[in-house]
Every structure is written in structure tokens, then in C-alpha cells.
Amino acid sequence: MQADCESCELLLRAIAQPANAEQIQRAAVKVRDWDSVLRLAHEHRVSSMLFSRLANMVPAVPLIVQNRLRAEYDSNMFHNLANAVELLAVLKVLEHEMIPAMPFKGVVLGASIYHDPTTRPAGDLDLLIHYRHLKPAMAILLERGYELKTLARADGIPFDPNYTYEYRFERKTDGMILELGWRLELAQPKFKRDLGLDWVWPSRRTTMLAGAEVPDMSPEITLLVLCLHGGKHAWSRLIWICDVAQLLASSPGLDWKEVVHEAKKSGLCRTLALGVLLAHQVAGATVPPTVLRRFEADTTARNLAQHFQQNLFAAPGITPMGRIPYTVQLLDFRDQVRWLLSFDFLRPNERDRAALQLPKPLHALYYLIRPFRIFWDRSAR
Numbered sequence: 001m002q003a004d005c006e007s008c009e010l011l012l013r014a015i016a017q018p019a020n021a022e023q024i025q026r027a028a029v030k031v032r033d034w035d036s037v038l039r040l041a042h043e044h045r046v047s048s049m050l051f052s053r054l055a056n057m058v059p060a061v062p063l064i065v066q067n068r069l070r071a072e073y074d075s076n077m078f079h080n081l082a083n084a085v086e087l088l089a090v091l092k093v094l095e096h097e098m099i100p101a102m103p104f105k106g107v108v109l110g111a112s113i114y115h116d117p118t119t120r121p122a123g124d125l126d127l128l129i130h131y132r133h134l135k136p137a138m139a140i141l142l143e144r145g146y147e148l149k150t151l152a153r154a155d156g157i158p159f160d161p162n163y164t165y166e167y168r169f170e171r172k173t174d175g176m177i178l179e180l181g182w183r184l185e186l187a188q189p190k191f192k193r194d195l196g197l198d199w200v201w202p203s204r205r206t207t208m209l210a211g212a213e214v215p216d217m218s219p220e221i222t223l224l225v226l227c228l229h230g231g232k233h234a235w236s237r238l239i240w241i242c243d244v245a246q247l248l249a250s251s252p253g254l255d256w257k258e259v260v261h262e263a264k265k266s267g268l269c270r271t272l273a274l275g276v277l278l279a280h281q282v283a284g285a286t287v288p289p290t291v292l293r294r295f296e297a298d299t300t301a302r303n304l305a306q307h308f309q310q311n312l313f314a315a316p317g318i319t320p321m322g323r324i325p326y327t328v329q330l331l332d333f334r335d336q337v338r339w340l341l342s343f344d345f346l347r348p349n350e351r352d353r354a355a356l357q358l359p360k361p362l363h364a365l366y367y368l369i370r371p372f373r374i375f376w377d378r379s380a381r
């Protein structure tokens with residue numbers, strides 16, 4: 001369904017940094033279709049933020065609309081609190097077993113940069129561990145009632161740990177979902193860089209969550225992780241742009257030199273530039289002029305930011321058309337060359353195996369299946 005201009009304008013005013021109550025109220029008065037506003041806010045995961053911005057704006061915002069936003073806010077609050085309780089319990093058991101674990105995104109991100117774990121929606125729990133601790137960590141989760149939902153070997157080991165980077169666990173009793181990862185996935189492809197616990201742990205800090213201290217990534221690493229996550233999902237949700245803008249707002253002492261240095265080492269320069277440009281252009285995030293000029297000088301990043309900004313509400317998640325795939329455009333030049341020379345894009349992965357499960361003697365056929373699976377995925381967008 002096509003989003004109307006008034007609904008889009010209100011959402012953009014509501015998430016802008018810094019928030020301007022007068023501009024938000026003027027945008028609210030123009031709204032003709034509040035169902036459209038609520039639908040867009042839900043799709044882009046900003047309903048709780050919208051509720052806090054529109055509170056007490058009657059008569060500009062009809063009472064029935066405020067009540068619906070309040071109901072979604074309350075639902076999100078209870079869900080986040082349940083997530084926080086479960087996260088603290090899991091971290092305690094992992095710590096007892098001497099398994100270092102770094103929580104990220106979700107309720108920890110809300111507590112860290114929004115200073116309120118109930119404002120930002122948290123779909124599931126995300127933990128980063130060392131791969132060597134995968135089996136004991138799995139045992140802990142299975143004992144807590146979780147079931148492994150990721151396709152794996154009979155002994156629980158990934159078919160290919162170089163290409164599988166996380167396991168998804170679900171618990172039927174309460175619907176809790178936990179993703180246990182040992183590496184952060186690059187958008188494309190998966191080079192021999194270990195963006196795992198060794199990358200985030202040395203610079204860690206702590207954040208208060210529900211009255212307890214939990215490990216948290218440094219603001220510099222968090223910024224890269226947020227840009228990596230948003231880029232991987234083609235910036236299809238407004239909340240991911242809000243996260244980058246909010247981190248910049250909550251970290252006035254951000255070490256940009258360190259951010260750029262880490263981005264260069266990790267091949268994330270363009271991913272970083274794209275995320276920061278979107279946060280600046282869409283959410284009004286303040287970026288140091290020298291940093292902004294540097295990112296704007298990257299023509300590809302600037303064009304990608306313009307594309308995603310223009311399609312944010314009309315066609316969220318659609319990637320630019322052209323001969324060079326979006327995920328390859330995100331790579332630095334050195335990595336683009338390595339990608340072409342490695343023929344890595346022809347190697348089957350867990351998505352190919354999930355599309356069609358074959359017995360082990362026929363696994364070689366996945367090399368034939370993969371091109372058709374990729375073509376099907378791209379055609380279905």
C-alpha cells in the first residue's frame with residue numbers, strides 16, 4: 001500500500017534529531033489517514049518512539065490513535081522486560097560456566113543509547129560468543145528449554161562454520177527467540193576476517209539493564225555494527241536509521257579516528273559512510289563537518305544513501321538496479337577485486353541447503369542448485 005506524504009512527514013518529524021515538538025504537532029495536524037501512520041510506524045518499528053513524541057498532543061492527535069499507540073507501547077514494554085530478564089539469566093549461567101558472551105542489539109542497545117530499554121522494540125536476543133564455546137553454550141540453552149532451529153549436523157556442529165555464523169534457538173513455552181552467533185556477517189561476502197568476540201570484547205564497556213551491569217560494545221564498535229546490520233538488510237526499516245542517529249546523539253565524544261581506522265581494517269568504510277549519511281539526511285544526525293565531507297566524497301555511498309532515502313517508504317528494502325550487485329557495491333575496492341578472484345559467490349551455503357535438502361552423496365549438486373536459487377531470490381524481490 002502506497003504511503004501518503006502526510007504520514008511520512010509525521011514519522012520523519014517524530015524521529016528527527018533533536019526532536020522539535022512544534023514541528024511534530026504541525027505535521028500531526030496535517031494527517032488525514034491515521035491508519036496509514038500507525039501502519040507505517042509498525043512496519044518501521046518506530047511505534048513506541050512515535051507514542052512518546054505524540055503524547056498529550058490532543059486534539060492534533062485523536063484520542064483513539066493515542067490509545068492504540070499506548071497499547072502497542074505497553075505490549076513492547078512487557079516484551080522488552082521479558083527479554084531483559086531472560087538475557088540476564090542466560091548471561092549469569094554463561095558467566096558461571098566461564099563462557100564470555102557479548103549481548104548486542106535489542107534491549108541492550110535500548111538501554112545503552114536510548115537510555116530506556118522499553119523505547120526501542122526488541123524482537124529477540126542476540127549473543128556473540130567464541131566458536132570454541134558453541135557446544136557448551138548450546139547445552140545451556142537446550143537445558144533452558146530452547147530448541148535449535150538452524151539446519152546443522154546431527155552432532156550440532158554447523159555444516160560449514162566458515163559460512164554459517166549463528167544459530168537460531170526458539171522456546172515454545174513463551175515464544176522467546178535467541179540467536180547465538182560467533183561472527184558478525186558481512187553483507188557480501190564472508191572473507192577471512194573474524195568480526196567476532198575478539199573484535200568487540202577488548203574495547204567493551206558495561207551498561208545498566210534492569211538494575212544489573214551487562215557487557216556492552218564500545219560506541220565506536222556499536223556504530224560499525226549498526227551500519228553493518230542496516231546495510232545487510234538494505235536499510236529497509238526506519239528504526240535502523242534512528243539507531244545510528246541516536247548513537248551519534250548519545251556519544252558526543254565518539255572517537256571518529258578510531259571508527260574510521262576500524263572500518264578500514266574490517267572493510268567497512270563504505271558500509272559506515274552509507275549508514276552515517278542516511279542518519280544525517282533522514283534523521284538529522286549531527287556529524288562533524290570533516291567526517292561528513294569525507295563520506296560525501298564517496299560517490300557510491302552518496303548514491304546509495306539517496307536511493308534508500310527515496311525508497312524508504314515507497315519500496316523499503318529494494319536495492320539499486322544495475323550490473324554490480326548492491327552487496328558488492330558496499331565492498332571497498334580491494335575487497336571487490338578479492339571477491340571476483342575468489343569465485344566465492346559460487347560456493348553453496350546454508351541457504352542453498354535449506355532450499356532443497358539432499359543426502360550427503362548428492363551434496364555436489366548444490367553447486368548447480370545455487371545459481372538457480374540466487375536467481376529465484378533476486379526475481380522474487
